[in-house]
Amino acid sequence: xxxxxxxxxxxxQMSDIKGKEREQEREGQIKNDMIDLDRTHxxxxxxxxxLNLYQRAKERVDQLKSxxxxxxxxxxxxxxxxxxxxxxxxxxxxxxxxxxxFKTCHDYFADRFGKENVLSAKVHLDETTPHMxxxxxxxxxxxxxxxxxxxxxxxxxxxxHDDIPRRxxxxxxxxxxxxxxxxxxxxxxxxxxAKLDLEKEVNALEEExxxxxxxxxxxxxxxxxxxxxxxxxxxxxxxxxxxxxIKEIETIEKVMTKFEKDTSEKQERLIMDTQDMNGxxxxxxxxxxxxxxxxxxxxxxxxxxxxxxxxxxxxxxxLLNKVSMSxxxxxxxxxxxxVAERMQRALRxxxxxxxxxxxxxxxxxxxxGDMFKLRIxxxxxxxxxxxxxxxxxxxxxxLENLKDKGVLVIGKERAxxxxxxxxxxxxxxxKMEKEAEPINEYEASGKExxxxxxxxxLQREKGSEMER
Numbered sequence: 041x042x043x044x045x046x047x048x049x050x051x052x053q054m055s056d057i058k059g060k061e062r063e064q065e066r067e068g069q070i071k072n073d074m075i076d077l078d079r080t081h082x083x084x085x086x087x088x089x090x091l092n093l094y095q096r097a098k099e100r101v102d103q104l105k106s107x108x109x110x111x112x113x114x115x116x117x118x119x120x121x122x123x124x125x126x127x128x129x130x131x132x133x134x135x136x137x138x139x140x141x142f143k144t145c146h147d148y149f150a151d152r153f154g155k156e157n158v159l160s161a162k163v164h165l166d167e168t169t170p171h172m173x174x175x176x177x178x179x180x181x182x183x184x185x186x187x188x189x190x191x192x193x194x195x196x197x198x199x200x201h202d203d204i205p206r207r208x209x210x211x212x213x214x215x216x217x218x219x220x221x222x223x224x225x226x227x228x229x230x231x232x233x234a235k236l237d238l239e240k241e242v243n244a245l246e247e248e249x250x251x252x253x254x255x256x257x258x259x260x261x262x263x264x265x266x267x268x269x270x271x272x273x274x275x276x277x278x279x280x281x282x283x284x285x286i287k288e289i290e291t292i293e294k295v296m297t298k299f300e301k302d303t304s305e306k307q308e309r310l311i312m313d314t315q316d317m318n319g320x321x322x323x324x325x326x327x328x329x330x331x332x333x334x335x336x337x338x339x340x341x342x343x344x345x346x347x348x349x350x351x352x353x354x355x356x357x358x359l360l361n362k363v364s365m366s367x368x369x370x371x372x373x374x375x376x377x378x379v380a381e382r383m384q385r386a387l388r389x390x391x392x393x394x395x396x397x398x399x400x401x402x403x404x405x406x407x408x409g410d411m412f413k414l415r416i417x418x419x420x421x422x423x424x425x426x427x428x429x430x431x432x433x434x435x436x437x438x439l440e441n442l443k444d445k446g447v448l449v450i451g452k453e454r455a456x457x458x459x460x461x462x463x464x465x466x467x468x469x470x471k472m473e474k475e476a477e478p479i480n481e482y483e484a485s486g487k488e489x490x491x492x493x494x495x496x497x498l499q500r501e502k503g504s505e506m507e508r
Contacts, residue, residue, distance in 0.1 A: 044218045045205045046124040047145075049197075051116045051178075051188060054097065060120050061093040064162045064173040079166035086146045086161035086172075093175060096159045100177060109185050116188035118159060119178060121149075124171040137213075139163075142172045144211050148204050149176050153191070271429060278422055285414045295404065302397075316383075323376075427472050434462035453482045460486025465494075 052060060061067070066080055089096055097118060101111050111117075123145050125138060133141070146161040157177040164171055178191040190196075201217050208215040438458050460483030467476020478484040 042214045042216045043126055043129045045201065045208070045215050046126065046218060047121065047201070047204065049119050049121045049192075051192070052118050052120055052175075053114060054101070054117045057094045057097050057118065060173070060175065064093070064160070064164070076166050082165040084163050086143060086163065087158060093160050097175075097177070100157065100159065104184075104186060107184070111186055115186060116178060117186070118175045119188075119192060121174040121176070122171055123174060124169055127169050130170045138165075138170055140211060141208065141213060144208055144213075145172065145204055146174060148200075148207055149174060152181075152200075153177065153179055154181055274428055278418075281418055285411075285418050288414060289411055295407070423470065423472065424475065427466060427470050427475055430466040430470065431459075431462055434466055435459060438462060456480055456482035457486035457489070459483055461490045463487070464490040468494075 066075070066077075066083075087096075091099065101117065104111055123142065125133070125141060130138065142161070142163050146158065150158045153176050157179045159175040159177065160173065161175075162173045164173065178186065178188040180187045180191055205215045205217050435458060438461065442458075460478045463476040463478070463483065464487040467473050476487075478487050
């Protein structure tokens, strides 16, 4: 069965040569799975030279310049050709036959463009499909000039497609001109490799897409579970704090009621005791003043007496006895003094009770202040719960919008940016700017976008009002 001649050609500038060289010399990292590195030593070059491909091309260009042949910077320096033996045909050929096949093709280009202008003819036998990388410079043999437009025009290409199969048939190979259709066996080796790589990449992307869809579904499920859990925990926490605060308030109110009642009763008793004591002290004071007055009168009467030196001193006690108060009066004064002393002790005890009550009152005031703090904290927790619920709802809506727009997955940075965007909007609506402050640069970026969106909306509203 005849095989079609598989030949592809590509023009190159000087800047492309090194890339072609790395490809045909297997330099750098090998990513092509079709290459068997254990067979790379079987590859050979029909052009024998100690120089590499780039050096050969540069040497030939320099030679042309020395001959005053024009070579521009953007000139087509060479054509890279890939001549392929289909895998099915290669399996039927011996190594000598394949070598003869590629050498026949090489000789044709050497005859057509000059042997010195065929820079390389590297045969690769380490791949499933044997092929030859042949590089030649498009030199016009008649003028000796570099002329790609004339040497490789459409007519020249058609002639090459006709000539090489004819020459191969003369060598005994059943080869016909190619039909022009790029089948798998006749694809440009670059296109063939790229096609296989693309197919692998597409398959890998499909697998990755499926994995991402599964991950998105799992993450969405986790988000829903976490959202419900957070709402439940926040609600339970707030309810618990509210219940504890209510119990604490009730306890404090009971203590305050009892304290006020005890204080009122003690104050009433203190007032009554004080009034009784003041009355008794007043009466005692009047009695003492009366007896003092009587005593003073008797002393004055004694002073009026005219004592002489002959008075018997034994009479003086008798005189003094005349100013002494009766036993009944003395006992009465003594009793009143004892009562006054007891009243003073009672007054001191009452004062001590007052100080104790004042201290207890201060402690109750402190407990009342703690109760107010608990109420404030309860309100703050409620506001935080409101902020958290609104934030979760905002993030959920943003993620749903991203999903509707075809964005299937987001990274940590994008997630932080979305959270920063939502935190700013929720914090602004709830007047909780402090809680909504970003914690990293990505949340800060989300905040900036939220500010920009808000400014644009306000600008549009302002423009609408001006139009009205």
